[in-house]
Amino acid sequence: MANISKKVSWSGRGDDRGERTPLLNGAEDGKYNRHVLHFVFQSLDYDNSENQLFLEEERRMSHMGFRCLETRRWVICGLIGFLTGLIACLIDIAVEKLAGYKYSAVKQNIEKFTEFGGLSISLILWAVLNSAFVMVGAIAVAFFEPIAAGSGIPQIKCYLNGVKIPRVVRLKTLAIKVFGVICSVAGGLAVGKEGPMIHSGAVVAAGVSQGRSTSLKKDFKIFEYFRRDTEKRDFVSAGAAAGVSAAFGAPVGGVLFSLEEGASFWNQMLTWRIFFASMISTFTLNFFLSIYHGKPGELSSPGLINFGRFDSDYIxxxxxxxxxxxxxxxxxxxxxxxxxxxxxxxxxxxxxxxxxxxxxxxxxxxxxxxxxxxxxxxxxxxxxxxxxxxxxxxxxxxxxxxxxxxxxxxxxxxxxxxxxxxxxxxxxxxxxxxxxxxxxxxxxxxxxxxxxxxxxxxxxxxxxxxxxxxxxxxxxxxxxxxxxxxxxxxxxxxxxxxxxxxxxxxxxxxxxxxxxxxxxxxxxxxxxxxxxxxxxxxxxxxxxxxxxxxxxxxQSVPFLHWEAPPTSHWLTAREVMSSPVTCFNRVEKVGRIVDVLSNTSTNHNGFPVVILSFLQPGKICGLILRSQLIVLLKHKVFVERASSRLSHRKLQLKDFRDAYPRFPPIQSIHVSQDERECMMDLTEFMNPTPYTVPQETSLPRVFKLFRALGLRHLVVVDNENRVVGLVTRKDLARYHLGKDGLEELHLAQT
Incomplete structure (x- = not known):
């Protein structure tokens, strides 16, 4: 049997946690521990909740309605490619202008002082200009949007892997990213402007596909059907590919980049849409740069960098x-x-x-x-x-x-x-x-x-x-x-x-x-x-x-690779799951729901719904998310205890989509004492068919199911279908292969 080395003890639950903004460098107050996974990173819901509302909406939709949705997906991908190409064009022109002015000034200064031995003035000028450009860009990033630092590729990889990185796809992040990379390249740093294009394309995709901007507090009520993590993930994949295509003039390479480095889900139609976005991106950049260079229609600049053709042969x-x-x-x-x-x-x-x-x-x-x-x-x-x-x-x-x-x-x-x-x-x-x-x-x-x-x-x-x-x-x-x-x-x-x-x-x-x-x-x-x-x-x-x-x-992110660590077959779901699990009844008291959400505000984001059995753990009958409960409490979806009559209006999926992706905290919802005595029927809103595994399932099998389906919660049951535990991303990510065999990371909240 393989040995498992625990670098530090594991404490806390493995449930999906966190409403605070995490420190993306994995440290707090200058401290860093490389054997830690942070609880503050949440997961994304890449598995659709097929509750009654969802199924009713899908059944009401006609064949033409589904065709219209597919057409909208193509339109969105076209817009993603077009806007990403425009951003690349803006970056290229701005860098060329600023770098040209700087190099011309320094070159003239050098040529002026070469004869007189005053080249130290040229050096000072060059250093001051570089530092000034970089200072402006660094201030924008450090003080206004730290997530815009670097290329953004690690963050986008995490997002597509299923990890929610706060503020990574905000409009403000895009603005700082574009401004910052212009300053960095113009400042003469050993950097390139191509990498950040991937992050920029992803942000464009996330914004366009939702038809809203939380940064501008604008909601255009367009494309609202796509306001869920599953759809958003596919468009972000297209945006990343469009960014690669704009950077290198390589639309096929962009598609393969999204497939190789990011996407956790793929199908044939998604491939075509992503390729379409990539083609539109490189064409847009090519077209507008040809106009800028005074050669309209001469499409000779397919990407930000042009390596030139290699005509030489090799033996x-x-x-x-x-x-x-x-x-x-x-x-x-x-x-x-x-x-x-x-x-x-x-x-x-x-x-x-x-x-x-x-x-x-x-x-x-x-x-x-x-x-x-x-x-x-x-x-x-x-x-x-x-x-x-x-x-x-x-x-x-x-x-x-x-x-x-x-x-x-x-x-x-x-x-x-x-x-x-x-x-x-x-x-x-x-x-x-x-x-x-x-x-x-x-x-x-x-x-x-x-x-x-x-x-x-x-x-x-x-x-x-x-x-x-x-x-x-x-x-x-x-x-x-x-x-x-x-x-x-x-x-x-x-x-x-x-x-x-x-x-x-x-x-x-x-x-x-x-x-x-x-x-x-x-x-x-x-x-x-x-x-x-x-x-x-x-x-x-x-x-x-x-x-x-x-x-x-x-950054201490719970990133899941394609396969479980080797030598982990001897571990089972019972050994990696979080237990005991907080569960709700199918019809639950409002006061208990409020108390559970308030007392576990940074701990739990998914709750099994069970049917009570006398003196025994409840049998699984569904799963409901914290975000769904928040919306239900906000809209007062209560049942009067005395008469058991519904006293609320009929909720639709639109109500949940309007709150997406920034659901309000439980502290912002007021529930009176009388309302706490009411009941809430979760039947209509819970996912009645959550994925479950027996507690004897091996870790690699659990890992494969969790990773391939893009799950956020996996319920562990016993032989009688009673809930005994819950597996989340952090329960799986804390195991990795180290120098001493299979190691277990520490789970910390800070």
Missing amino acids: PFESFIFFSFHFPGGVLGALFNVINYWLTIFRIRYIHRPCLQVMEAMLVAAVTATISFAMIYFSNDCQPLGQDNTEEYSLQLFCADGEYNSMATAFFNTPERSVRSLFHNPPGSYNPLTLGVFTLAYFVLAVWTYGLTVSAGVFIPSLLIGAAWGRLFGILLSTITSSQSIWADPGKYALIGAAAQLGGIVRMTLSLTVILVEATGSVTYGFPIMLVLMTAKIVGDYFIEGLYDVHIKL
């Missing part, structure tokens, strides 16, 4: 060389994640106040500018400036007339342009020392930057690091072979290196392969890219998890 022998890239990619990716892991813990413990977070972001911006300037200043890598040169901000510095500083090309451009130059600049554009120093410096800056309280992504920095050492490998290869050799073109090695580095950090395989193939327009390199991504993931997983999984753990 079969090079496949073995490409395959060898998996080891440095996996090792460097694991090193990146390990360093960032400990750095994030340091931030949680010592830099948890907003003012300190802003100061750290400004410090990183200033250090980034200083390191960049110093490396440009001391570099003597001068390259000829030809007519076909693609560098927009070529800097001469101490190079001769007609030449530019190659190190400035890597640091002075935006990261996206630097990636493209590493992919496509001709052989001889960089010397090995330049690329080696740049790789080391940018690796350190990227590790330090990810996790700051700014809106930023890690995709482009990862690609840039990998492209740099990949091109360096290609240059070294060309020195030991003929320069005319077909397999010594450094550009294609930059592509494979970029894939290996990105795969080693984020550990995605299928979606990244398609994204890179679509973004480069070269199916030829699809096989080596896929091979490198898969093997880099295997190498990296040997040391540590992917970056997004690391940060999900750091």
Whole structure:
């Protein structure tokens, strides 16, 4: 029998808890425990409650009504793609304008003071401009919407997994996200604007599909049928895919990203709708950017980043060389994640106040500018400036007339342009020392930057690091072979290196392969890219998890993976369930319901409904949620005890949808003493067919049922169908495979 190692004892119930906003970094007052799961994270209801109201509404709906609903789903997906494309266009134009102004000012200043030895003024100007941009963006995030920090991909993964992350899909979050990423990229940080597009698309999807905005306190009464977690999840999946499509011009890659990294439920029609949203997104961005660039109708900008087409070929022998890239990619990716892991813990413990977070972001911006300037200043890598040169901000510095500083090309451009130059600049554009120093410096800056309280992504920095050492490998290869050799073109090695580095950090395989193939327009390199991504993931997983999984753990989120931990078959539902369980009778006294909800305001969100048996646990006959009880109390759905006559109006599903998703707390509902003596009949509102399992069911079987069906509560019954326990997400998520075997995490409320 496998051993289970308890890092710390488990206390409390496993019921779905929490109405408070959790601290998303897994800490409070600078404390952090990596062996803790927080109770404050709630689950989402991805399983529809098929109560009498729901069934009556579905039965009344005609075939044409269902067709109209399906048409609305397509319309919503089209709107999601259109709005996501517009947001991407706004970000791209704003970053280009601000970065252009900044680079022009610094470039002119450098050229002005080069002759007079006053370059320190240029350095100060560069550092001040970077810090100013980053300060504004960091203040917006730290003081107004902390959930907008980072790329948002870990939070969206958690949401699609079934975890309710507070404020993650609010309109205010979207506004701060867009503003913050513009400031971060314009501020010269080692970040990209592509990652946050996934979060932005998800927020757009969540808002459009509900036809309301809680931030603006507007309710447009449109699409209200879709106001439930099940429908909202599908649209958020479409929004995430549309974000990927807008970022990389890869609609198929966007669909696969949603499938691989997020969606807990999938079907064929959902695939088509998500693909439709992705296509609309990239077309919208392409169309409006063509107008902005003064070439209406010339659709040549399908995504925020354009890697350019790879027309070069490779010979079969090079496949073995490409395959060898998996080891440095996996090792460097694991090193990146390990360093960032400990750095994030340091931030949680010592830099948890907003003012300190802003100061750290400004410090990183200033250090980034200083390191960049110093490396440009001391570099003597001068390259000829030809007519076909693609560098927009070529800097001469101490190079001769007609030449530019190659190190400035890597640091002075935006990261996206630097990636493209590493992919496509001709052989001889960089010397090995330049690329080696740049790789080391940018690796350190990227590790330090990810996790700051700014809106930023890690995709482009990862690609840039990998492209740099990949091109360096290609240059070294060309020195030991003929320069005319077909397999010594450094550009294609930059592509494979970029894939290996990105795969080693984020550990995605299928979606990244398609994204890179679509973004480069070269199916030829699809096989080596896929091979490198898969093997880099295997190498990296040997040391540590992917970056997004690391940060999900750091936030102490009860995330459920696809499979139960190995060696867990010996555990049963009886051993993992929460017990005893608070149950209600089919007809319950209002006073008891109010007392239970008041006394367990942060503890319980689901209650089995039972039929009382004399001196025995009740037999299960249904399940009702806290949110449903809140609505029933709000509308006074009571039965007078004396006459047993109904004294309330008929409730409809619309009443529950109007309260979704921010149900009022029990403290805001007034129930008089006379009303406390009334009764409440739960028959019409409870789910009469909740999922149940026998108490001897193994943990992997419970896990598979819970995960595949997107459940929030799973009732455990005995041989006579009596309720003996309840399994929730946290009961399952607290078990994981550690170094000493199966480990059990601590469940804490703070």
